[in-house]
Amino acid sequence: MKWSQTLIPTLKESPSEAEIDSHKLMIRAGLIRRITAGAYAYLPLGTLVLNKVVDIVREEMNRAGAIEVFLPALQPLDLLEESGRLNVFGDDLITFEDRHGKTTALGPTHEEIITDIVRNEINSYRQLPITLYQIQTKFRDETRPRFGVLRSKEFIMKDAYSFDLDYEGLNKSYKSMYDAYCRIFDRCGLDYIICEADSGAMGGDVSHEFMVPSPVGEDVLIRCLKCGYSANRERAEAAPIPRENNATPQPIKEISTPNKHTIQEVSDFLQIKPDQMVKTMIYIAGGQPVAVLLRGDHEVNETKLTKLLGQETVALADHTTIEHVTGARVGFAGPVGIQIKIIADQAVSILRNFVTGANKPDAHLLHVNPERDFTIGGVADVRYVTKGDRCPKCNHEIDISQGIEIGHVFKLGTKYSDALKAKFLDTNGKEKSMIMGCYGIGVNRIIASLIERSHDENGIIWPIALAPYKIIIIPVNVNDAASMQIANHIYEDLTNIAGLEVLLDDRDQRPGVKFKDADLIGIPIKIIIGKKFTETKELEIKLRKSGETFLTPPDEVRSKIKHLLEALSKP
Incomplete structure (x- = not known):
């Protein structure tokens, strides 16, 4: 191609809306142009690169035995209602009403569509296993689109779905896709890390994320640089914190803390460290309040808490509920004297003589001790891993960094096949639910992630495989x-x-x-x-x-x- 015969509108300066290097360089190099918030047009150079990524993805999916389909971007809401995910997507769902008054969604993902097709076309064990995939545009109404194609309302994904007779078959399909992902990212020249992940809204109990380490990544990557343990922030665990001493319980004492209701304010006022305090978070789970105790410097991991309580979701109680349960406004809650179930994080269970709210305005308690002063209803890991925690596998100090998610694989099990009644007849003529897996790749995320890792002050440095x-x-x-x-x-x-x-x-x-x-x-x-x-x-x-x-x-x-x-x- 001759430069004079194509369109490569390079720019000397970075546009004001571009925040990270990949966004700046994709615009400056003439790969993309912003059309509206969260939506980009791919110009000739960008389209060439995009097609090279698509070709690699398609070749490796075909090599792994997956069969390509192309599903509609428009989705009826009744399928999302049938699967129970309509409320899960909530405001992220982009919907519109057609001329007949029917509300339709622009597809955020395609589990329901593919399961609907399969339940209508496959009914015998003789037709399984099968893995279907597509490369398609997805839509989600991001609250704050940013970072170019890394966080947009419209994005390109490869999504694959496996249907198997049993869990042994799912394990084989999962391994096949897992290996194909490694080949794809290797061919694209990416430095990536595979980590254990939470399945989130996708469902299932086993999943792995493929992450590109990057300081601009919006995912937190937890790693042990000694044994190789890796997990995302929602899934990561830490080795139990040992009790360092058997301090003698001191007499409990109430102290006035006027208008001091945050951990930092109280710790500064009392001249103690936040890790010597315990905060009491009141959650609503299954319609009932539950108290969650965390060390002052830790945060609740609601994903872990939700699974522990066996709920679809949990939510922080409102101010009225907190005052009703504890007798005090927000910032002064504590475990002593409350009459609801108490779950303590493991890091709290080993503490002695700590500080908590006194369940009355402008007051805290000193020298609080479990069992003597209150009863713990359960001890569990319900927090996010933090700096200083140790690896759950080898006890080496863990590393916390950021990463860009480029791929995610899930073992879904029967979440969707049960909900949408995707059944088959086995060799004995007995009806069973298909066992499903789901496998996604952010196609345009590959491009941005590569640029984040491969550029200098002069511009992009393409590997041979992706160069336009x-x-x-x-x-x-x-x-x-x-x-x-x-x-x-x-x-x-x-x-x-x-x-x-x-x-x-x-x-x-x-x-x-x-x-x-x-x-x-x-x-x-x-x-x-x-x-x-x-x-x-x-x-x-x-x-x-x-x-x-x-x-x-x-x-x-x-x-x-x-x-x-x-x-x-x-x-």
């Missing part, structure tokens, strides 16, 4: 007949004979503009026809990533390029 063009030819002076003759000759040779993807910068622009644009859009190999060609009839071949330069006669360019491409294509 592998080679860019830069004739420094397009008005020099000899330079343009050799530029066109090499372009035709590499494009038509060698079958390579080449961009010829035939613009009449200053050399500095051309070199800056070439670095910005990140083409891996540059062939420069400039001063060296005029002096010695040699061309400069320069690598974008390393900056290495090779002087090569025109008749050896093809062989040199072939050698460089082979080297750059190696893992």
